[in-house]
Amino acid sequence: MATSSQSSVELGSHEVKDYICNACEDKTNVEKSADFYCKQCERFYCGNCIDPHGNALAKHTTFGRVEIDKWPVSKKVVDFLQTCDVHKDHTIDKFCNLHEQLCCPKCVSDQHRYVTLQLFSY
Incomplete structure (x- = not known):
């Protein structure tokens, strides 16, 4: 790039x-x-x-x-x-299979704490 x-x-x-x-x-x-x-x-x-x-x-x-x-x-x-749509100062780095959503670390702590998340790289 x-x-x-x-x-x-x-x-x-x-x-x-x-x-x-x-x-x-x-x-x-x-x-x-x-x-x-x-x-x-x-x-x-x-x-x-x-x-x-x-x-x-x-x-x-x-x-x-x-x-x-x-x-x-x-x-x-x-x-x-x-960039996370909800938390503008965080980068998306995970995917929640249960909710089928991209997540930043703040999303994980707020909404996906008890779910197994998949890490992904760019």
């Missing part, structure tokens, strides 16, 4: 924004939607930033939005998906 991949998660909502341009974020701290992903750089670029990247690094492989299935899942999206 690319460590520099970025996405924006709205605080207080379940909406995950699209990928953002790493170059714009680095230069101006602005979250502009990305249109391209560079496999070698492991970074996302908007339409304006891909041209300078392409001129300097012409042999790099880039994928546009039509090939978004080749883009990595961003770390922020993974973190968002692994």
Whole structure:
């Protein structure tokens, strides 16, 4: 997984924004939607930033939005998906077979204390 991949998660909502341009974020701290992903750089670029990247690094492989299935899942999206819906400061790390629910440590102590849980890894 690319460590520099970025996405924006709205605080207080379940909406995950699209990928953002790493170059714009680095230069101006602005979250502009990305249109391209560079496999070698492991970074996302908007339409304006891909041209300078392409001129300097012409042999790099880039994928546009039509090939978004080749883009990595961003770390922020993974973190968002692994966060407990009830206890926002906890990460989900167990599954309760009885209740058929994903659980964080706080859920386990509150609701699943007497149930055998299955640990899982990502």
